[in-house]
Amino acid sequence: xxHEQQLKLQAHLDRQLSEAEAREVTKWLAADPQxxxxxxxxxxxRAALVGGEAGIKLPETREFYWSxxxxxxxRLERLEPSRGPALAEADTWFARLRRFVVPAGAxxxxxxxxxxxxxxxxDEALFETSVQPGAGTQASTxxxxxxxxxxxxxxxxxxxxxxxxxxxxxx
Amino acid sequence: xxxxxxxxWPLTWCILCAGLFAFLGAxxxxxxxxxxxxxxxxxxxxxxxxxxxxxxxxxxxxKLSHYRWTFYYEMMRTNLLVGDVTQNVTLSxxxxxxxxxxxxxxxxxxxIGKGVPVVRMIQKLPKNDAVVFSGAGPESExxxxxxxxxxx
Numbered sequence: 001x002x003h004e005q006q007l008k009l010q011a012h013l014d015r016q017l018s019e020a021e022a023r024e025v026t027k028w029l030a031a032d033p034q035x036x037x038x039x040x041x042x043x044x045x046r047a048a049l050v051g052g053e054a055g056i057k058l059p060e061t062r063e064f065y066w067s068x069x070x071x072x073x074x075r076l077e078r079l080e081p082s083r084g085p086a087l088a089e090a091d092t093w094f095a096r097l098r099r100f101v102v103p104a105g106a107x108x109x110x111x112x113x114x115x116x117x118x119x120x121x122x123d124e125a126l127f128e129t130s131v132q133p134g135a136g137t138q139a140s141t142x143x144x145x146x147x148x149x150x151x152x153x154x155x156x157x158x159x160x161x162x163x164x165x166x167x168x169x170x171x
Numbered sequence: 172x173x174x175x176x177x178x179x180w181p182l183t184w185c186i187l188c189a190g191l192f193a194f195l196g197a198x199x200x201x202x203x204x205x206x207x208x209x210x211x212x213x214x215x216x217x218x219x220x221x222x223x224x225x226x227x228x229x230x231x232x233x234k235l236s237h238y239r240w241t242f243y244y245e246m247m248r249t250n251l252l253v254g255d256v257t258q259n260v261t262l263s264x265x266x267x268x269x270x271x272x273x274x275x276x277x278x279x280x281x282x283i284g285k286g287v288p289v290v291r292m293i294q295k296l297p298k299n300d301a302v303v304f305s306g307a308g309p310e311s312e313x314x315x316x317x318x319x320x321x322x323x
Contacts, residue, residue, distance in 0.1 A: 130292065130294075131290060131291075131292045132290065132291045133289070134287065134288040134290055134291070137289050137290060139290050139292075142237060144234065144237055147230075147233045147234045148297070148299055148300035148301065149234035149235070149237075149300065149301045149302075149303055150294055150296075150300070150301070150303065151235075151237055151238070151303045151305070152290065152292065152302070152303065152304045152305070153306065154282070154289060154290055154304060154305065155306060156306075
């Protein structure tokens, strides 16, 4: 049996065929046991569905019924924040913001502390200048802050004229 | 341990903090560019001055203004990229300079003369500042000068 034939049986059951087509299908059902069996099954199925869909009669009008449902939904939404303190707090925008801001603030503080610890205190903790002359060497250091220079004059006791390169007016 | 939404947040922030520290560690481990020069300083031009290169860098001349020398001849010049590993640069057969960056602004310098450590120094050296090592030259009224200027 083709799909079209099956659809034709369903259409016959639904009384959607013309009289001529209905007569042809009736003859066909009488001659073809397979078609008759399918038709019977479709008929039973429809009967079962019709019986299962019990009609509900509303005590009020359709509009009033749906407006009552809408009002109930609105009432529950208004009651939502007062269900419980913890749940209400968790749902507010402030709580959501705080959940982000507190760790972000802590992280920013941590970053600042790390930067300070890694850079400036270490820089300042070290001597600006720490000179360790080798054996037999003398070192005199001058700072010219105006021109950004640190001048180290190295002299050796065995040499003559040690320190002769420096001017008298050093900072 | 069950990975719930609540327990996931501390883990996320721990990972972010670890990333931040890694970033900071990388950011502080940069290299510095240092311009190294060996100069010969004299009061009067030598007879062979025509073959010598007179130093013309006005910034360095100003940095050396505390010295009484009039003429500075550039005997050697090199640019260094200094990191946290000691880098040795030979400026002459008698002079080797070792440089190492120990913080973003602090450097350790070592002057080695004829293979012997002469001085070791830790010095704050911001950009454009210079450290100058000098000593009396073999001839009278002359000096050797090593200028280490941080460029970046």
